[in-house]
Amino acid sequence: MCTATNYTTKDHYFGRNLDLEFSYHEEVTVTPRNFRFEFRKAEPLASHHAIIGMATIVDGYPLYYDATNEKGLSMAGLNFPENADYKPEAPDRTNIAPFEFIPWILGQFETVAEVRDALAGLNLVKINFSDAYPLSPLHWIISDREASITVESVAEGLKVYENPTQVLTNNPTFDIQLFNLNNFMHLSTRTPENTFSKELDLDVYSRGMGGIGLPGDLSSASRFVKAVFTRMNSLSGDSESESISQFFQILGSVAQQRGCVQVGDKDDFEITIYSSCCNTDKGIYYYTTYENSQVTGVDMHKEDLDGSTLAHYPMIKGQSIRMEN
Numbered sequence: 001m002c003t004a005t006n007y008t009t010k011d012h013y014f015g016r017n018l019d020l021e022f023s024y025h026e027e028v029t030v031t032p033r034n035f036r037f038e039f040r041k042a043e044p045l046a047s048h049h050a051i052i053g054m055a056t057i058v059d060g061y062p063l064y065y066d067a068t069n070e071k072g073l074s075m076a077g078l079n080f081p082e083n084a085d086y087k088p089e090a091p092d093r094t095n096i097a098p099f100e101f102i103p104w105i106l107g108q109f110e111t112v113a114e115v116r117d118a119l120a121g122l123n124l125v126k127i128n129f130s131d132a133y134p135l136s137p138l139h140w141i142i143s144d145r146e147a148s149i150t151v152e153s154v155a156e157g158l159k160v161y162e163n164p165t166q167v168l169t170n171n172p173t174f175d176i177q178l179f180n181l182n183n184f185m186h187l188s189t190r191t192p193e194n195t196f197s198k199e200l201d202l203d204v205y206s207r208g209m210g211g212i213g214l215p216g217d218l219s220s221a222s223r224f225v226k227a228v229f230t231r232m233n234s235l236s237g238d239s240e241s242e243s244i245s246q247f248f249q250i251l252g253s254v255a256q257q258r259g260c261v262q263v264g265d266k267d268d269f270e271i272t273i274y275s276s277c278c279n280t281d282k283g284i285y286y287y288t289t290y291e292n293s294q295v296t297g298v299d300m301h302k303e304d305l306d307g308s309t310l311a312h313y314p315m316i317k318g319q320s321i322r323m324e325n
């Protein structure tokens with residue numbers, strides 16, 4: 001399972017938890033403007049916006065998981081099993097394979113409003129990258145500073161939802177995730193009053209009781225409610241340190257600890273492999289990993305963005321401990 005979110009202070013921040021039981025050797029990857037993006041069924045992009053994000057590079061092609069372009073538009077793919085339904089090629093539409101979706105969007109557009117228009121003519125076509133990298137069942141969040149949308153290719157067609165929560169997790173479909181929030185409208189960050197019964201002398205014996213009922217388990221429906229509650233009530237100063245710390249705290253509220261979510265009937269357990277937080281105004285991609293809680297950053301503007309070759313940085317995964325004596 002995974003969770004993606006947004007947060008705005010002085011700058012805007014976008015990122016995600018990648019929760020999985022194994023890694024595809026993903027790296028922080030910068031695609032410069034003149035890297036040629038070929039598409040299986042659409043026109044290539046010989047030059048485009050520069051992109052920074054997390055990707056597995058296969059045969060020189062960046063298979064992005066989440067990324068931001070130099071204009072501040074961001075996008076992440078999250079697991080959407082049994083719901084994602086990709087289509088045969090449609091002659092009257094722009095046919096984009098799921099693994100091409102992030103480069104095609106971030107290469108060309110600057111705002112969610114532009115993306116909304118472009119999606120009207122888009123078909124997510126059922127083409128895999130290769131036999132070794134088959135189709136992934138995904139849905140996507142696309143965000144700028146002002147707005148987010150969720151894109152789901154399902155049996156009925158391509159659905160584009162406004163996403164006022166600016167959060168995405170996994171199943172069920174996004175309309176149901178949003179509807180489910182109605183069940184939690186009573187939650188509050190404030191100290192509750194006794195509306196239960198005047199005849200009972202009920203006591204506020206602890207802080208945080210306004211949030212009793214907020215889900216704490218790691219299912220995707222529960223993580224959605226928890227992450228939305230945490231994000232919508234988040235407060236911080238607007239310095240870079242305060243902003244990214246708050247961002248990682250939001251993601252931390254739905255992180256997965258090894259041992260808590262078993263996968264299949266094996267002894268495999270899902271963990272939060274990495275958490276990312278991109279300053280979308282400055283093009284700096286920060287991350288932590290399961291064992292490395294020190295924040296590491298890669299600044300796209302330190303790369304040759306007019307070049308044509310990918311820059312990539314393997315994640316630093318080991319813990320770095322600063323001893324004080």
Ligand SMILES: C[C@H](CCC(=O)NCCS(=O)(=O)O)[C@H]1CC[C@H]2[C@@H]3[C@H](O)C[C@@H]4C[C@H](O)CC[C@]4(C)[C@H]3C[C@H](O)[C@]12C
Pocket residue numbers: 001002018019020024056063064065077078079080081099128129133134135136137138170270
């Ligand atoms: C599985 C990842 C999403 C995280 C998540 O939701 N995990 C939950 C798994 S489960 O429901 O609990 O089983 C997704 C996010 C991005 C995906 C990757 C990216 O789409 C890039 C390529 C795309 C290729 O088609 C497949 C390999 C791949 C490298 C993908 C593998 C996998 O599907 C990733 C890593």
